[in-house]
Amino acid sequence: MTRYSAFAVVREALSHHKGWGRAWRAPEPKKRYDVIIVGAGGHGLATAYYLGRNFGITNVAILEKGWLGGGNTGRNTTIIRSNYLQDSSSAIFEKARALYEGLSQELNYNVMFSPRGCLMLAQTQAEIRGYQRTAHANALQGVETEWIGPERVKELVPIININGPRYPVLGALWQARAGTARHDAVAWGYARACSDMGMDIIQNCEVTGIRRDAGKVVGVSTTRGEIDCDKLGLVVAGHSGVLAEMAGFRLPIESVALQALVSEPVKPCIDVVVMANTVHGYMSQSDKGELVIGGGTDAFNNYTQRGSFHHIEHTMAALIETFPIISRLKMLRQWGGIVDMTGDRSPILSKTPVENIFINCGWGTGGFKAIPGSGWAFAELMAKGQSPLAEEFSLDRFTEGRFIDESVAAGVAH
Numbered sequence: 001m002t003r004y005s006a007f008a009v010v011r012e013a014l015s016h017h018k019g020w021g022r023a024w025r026a027p028e029p030k031k032r033y034d035v036i037i038v039g040a041g042g043h044g045l046a047t048a049y050y051l052g053r054n055f056g057i058t059n060v061a062i063l064e065k066g067w068l069g070g071g072n073t074g075r076n077t078t079i080i081r082s083n084y085l086q087d088s089s090s091a092i093f094e095k096a097r098a099l100y101e102g103l104s105q106e107l108n109y110n111v112m113f114s115p116r117g118c119l120m121l122a123q124t125q126a127e128i129r130g131y132q133r134t135a136h137a138n139a140l141q142g143v144e145t146e147w148i149g150p151e152r153v154k155e156l157v158p159i160i161n162i163n164g165p166r167y168p169v170l171g172a173l174w175q176a177r178a179g180t181a182r183h184d185a186v187a188w189g190y191a192r193a194c195s196d197m198g199m200d201i202i203q204n205c206e207v208t209g210i211r212r213d214a215g216k217v218v219g220v221s222t223t224r225g226e227i228d229c230d231k232l233g234l235v236v237a238g239h240s241g242v243l244a245e246m247a248g249f250r251l252p253i254e255s256v257a258l259q260a261l262v263s264e265p266v267k268p269c270i271d272v273v274v275m276a277n278t279v280h281g282y283m284s285q286s287d288k289g290e291l292v293i294g295g296g297t298d299a300f301n302n303y304t305q306r307g308s309f310h311h312i313e314h315t316m317a318a319l320i321e322t323f324p325i326i327s328r329l330k331m332l333r334q335w336g337g338i339v340d341m342t343g344d345r346s347p348i349l350s351k352t353p354v355e356n357i358f359i360n361c362g363w364g365t366g367g368f369k370a371i372p373g374s375g376w377a378f379a380e381l382m383a384k385g386q387s388p389l390a391e392e393f394s395l396d397r398f399t400e401g402r403f404i405d406e407s408v409a410a411g412v413a414h
């Protein structure tokens with residue numbers, strides 16, 4: 001299997017595509033765009049791409065204060081699944097998973113989607129009931145999942161210890177068509193396609209203000225000057241509250257750090273994704289042989305993108321009980337990302353109190369898996385004013401009490 005680093009993905013995009021220089025050199029912004037998307041991560045780039053592909057809207061600028069894909073898109077652990085409990089959640093995540101299956105062909109760019117399957121371990125009686133309920137809900141929703149016993153878990157993951165002293169493996173929710181993809185490749189594939197359509201991807205361009213007139217957006221102020229627009233989409237994950245405040249409204253989200261790490265490379269030993277919510281840990285193996293490991297969010301609000309040793313110790317202590325074979329591995333590197341958490345652990349895709357400003361945020365700890373579905377739905381919302389996939393995720397649900405409770409499915413692991 002070809003091994004890619006982030007730099008290799010960048011080099012490939014630069015060397016094999018003549019038009020990409022336009023985006024790479026960060027063009028000078030035009031005076032006016034039909035649509036401005038703030039945030040050149042996966043969700044923002046996917047939104048821009050589907051605006052052009054599905055609705056023919058190509059006079060679009062994607063503004064990024066740092067570098068393309070340098071936020072959570074480049075910092076996540078690449079898990080893709082759609083086995084959520086609520087109908088609205090499973091609909092948008094299954095749309096995303098289905099789009100991931102053909103994304104390399106769609107973008108003519110290898111995003112290295114690997115449908116290796118995902119196990120969500122049940123290690124308490126409560127989890128057994130919860131996952132069996134989810135399996136029944138998924139059957140009604142048309143999402144292919146199944147409940148399996150510990151013997152089948154052991155067949156799928158030979159290195160697992162199913163007889164742990166504290167939390168034995170009692171079964172699992174298994175989604176065979178779940179998997180992983182290369183996060184950098186997803187961002188660069190969408191970016192290259194946007195560039196092909198004539199969109200401007202403007203890096204090192206921080207939004208410093210949002211200009212309004214009579215309750216309607218008219219443009220943004222940036223470190224590279226003022227830019228006018230007809231519609232504005234805010235897709236900035238953990239910094240969504242900061243941009244919303246610039247626009248004059250507040251969001252029901254909190255920003256916290258989510259940490260991850262990878263081990264030194266080892267020979268292939270696990271070819272599925274394993275998630276263990278009871279002990280707050282999950283693990284998969286990359287194509288380079290590293291074990292990709294993560295856990296729960298920090299217990300306090302913050303904007304840091306660094307790791308902390310006490311959190312890693314907590315995560316590893318839990319995982320080593322379930323996977324004793326990893327106890328002597330060395331950590332290769334660690335990092336953190338800023339995630340935006342809503343009270344019901346479901347995203348926000350919505351109009352806002354300011355006319356023609358739209359917000360896409362609140363994906364919490366599992367935004368990467370949703371990128372294609374999120375972009376599809378948010379593009380439709382911005383172009384048409386409504387989207388069946390986004391309808392239930394509006395801001396109104398917090399004032400009307402229509403919560404989409406996914407705290408079990410999304411609140412701990414991915």
